[in-house]
Amino acid sequence: MPRMFNSPLLFTFHLSLVTAENQCRTEVNMPGVALRGFVFKNMTVTAPSRCDAKCLGEITCQSYNYHMEKNICELNNRTKEARPENLHSNTSWFYIRRLIERELAASSCQEVKASEGPDIISTKYWLDPNESGKPFLFYCDMNREEGQLTVITYLADPASNFQLSFDDKSVSDYAQFYMDSDFSPLNAFTLCLWMKPASQLDSSCVFSYSLPDEQNGILICDYVESLMFVIYGYMRNVYLPRGDEELIHICSAWENTAGSWNFYINGSLVESDLDFATGHVIASSGIFILGQDQDEFGGGFEQEQSFFGQMYGVNMWDRVLTAEEITIMSTNCTFGVGNFLRWSDFIPGLHGNVKLTSPASCEP
Ligand SMILES: [Ca+2]
Numbered sequence: 214m215p216r217m218f219n220s221p222l223l224f225t226f227h228l229s230l231v232t233a234e235n236q237c238r239t240e241v242n243m244p245g246v247a248l249r250g251f252v253f254k255n256m257t258v259t260a261p262s263r264c265d266a267k268c269l270g271e272i273t274c275q276s277y278n279y280h281m282e283k284n285i286c287e288l289n290n291r292t293k294e295a296r297p298e299n300l301h302s303n304t305s306w307f308y309i310r311r312l313i314e315r316e317l318a319a320s321s322c323q324e325v326k327a328s329e330g331p332d333i334i335s336t337k338y339w340l341d342p343n344e345s346g347k348p349f350l351f352y353c354d355m356n357r358e359e360g361q362l363t364v365i366t367y368l369a370d371p372a373s374n375f376q377l378s379f380d381d382k383s384v385s386d387y388a389q390f391y392m393d394s395d396f397s398p399l400n401a402f403t404l405c406l407w408m409k410p411a412s413q414l415d416s417s418c419v420f421s422y423s424l425p426d427e428q429n430g431i432l433i434c435d436y437v438e439s440l441m442f443v444i445y446g447y448m449r450n451v452y453l454p455r456g457d458e459e460l461i462h463i464c465s466a467w468e469n470t471a472g473s474w475n476f477y478i479n480g481s482l483v484e485s486d487l488d489f490a491t492g493h494v495i496a497s498s499g500i501f502i503l504g505q506d507q508d509e510f511g512g513g514f515e516q517e518q519s520f521f522g523q524m525y526g527v528n529m530w531d532r533v534l535t536a537e538e539i540t541i542m543s544t545n546c547t548f549g550v551g552n553f554l555r556w557s558d559f560i561p562g563l564h565g566n567v568k569l570t571s572p573a574s575c576e577p
């Protein structure tokens with residue numbers, strides 16, 4: 214039987230692909246290989262162009278295999294870049310990636326990077342980590358090591374779309390979460406939260422993480438003209454220009470090697486420092502309290518330090534987030550889910566008259 218194609222070059226596509234970032238690229242077919250294990254539909258067609266059309270007609274089709282003698286068209290729901298180990302040699306077949314923007318979300322930032330190549334930029338991507346057909350928007354930092362590419366989820370789990378109201382300055386009003394985690398002690402963290410103090414005249418402590426060996430493990434208190442940050446008992450103060458009844462997004466990012474610390478207000482870096490609690494590690498088992506300062510492990514509150522106002526989106530990561538991630542998060546109070554501490558962790562731990570309302574309003 215004569216081969217339909219004496220040279221694979223007779224059937225070479227050069228079409229443009231528009232990625233999420235509007236970068237164009239071309240793709241050619243790969244003769245002598247086929248992707249195995251991801252065929253979700255196969256059929257016999259009259260020509261390769263029919264297979265191409267079939268792939269375009271299926272939302273889940275990301276690539277296809279074509280048998281050049283038998284005109285078999287196999288549609289794949291993955292690409293060779295995503296699963297290179299599944300690309301098998303077979304001279305009867307060729308493989309080609311779908312030549313339009315992917316419509317099926319990748320399962321990870323790694324997969325996006327593998328598909329799009331080394332020039333991929335760090336930005337937001339739709340990912341479907343559970344392959345459930347319901348993708349979420351993630352930030353992928355493509356400069357990170359393999360395995361750590363996925364960073365923050367912007368579209369929080371619906372359980373995180375709420376706010377807490379502290380309607381009085383009282384030691385009995387607080388939210389707590391006992392962390393008993395499998396995490397190693399933290400060498401770095403980023404803590405972000407939104408707060409809307411009811412009064413600009415009162416000092417109050419917003420966030421307190423007490424460790425078995427250090428009651429002021431991490432502390433953020435609002436002293437009206439300044440914010441006080443404590444890490445492992447060491448302190449920094451940052452001047453804070455105030456408006457009335459404002460909603461403020463703050464992020465505090467720290468690592469213990471150089472003791473470097475970056476503090477952001479509303480997505481902008483306003484303070485950097487070095488040698489802040491250098492060398493200390495933050496235990497991963499401790500007690501989080503919102504709205505009070507702990508002067509002992511899990512207690513020792515003082516009324517003049519109690520928080521009065523609203524709080525949203527208190528999240529913590531076990532690493533230093535980038536300025537870009539923080540800026541994007543600052544655009545919406547429902548953005549971001551911590552990988553160490555999640556806002557929804559506090560839901561079972563509301564005390565006194567702390568009220569939960571949902572959804573979060575994000576209104577300044
Ligand atoms: Ca105190």
Ligand SMILES: [Ca+2]
Nearest residue numbers: 429506507508
């Ligand atoms: Ca204290």
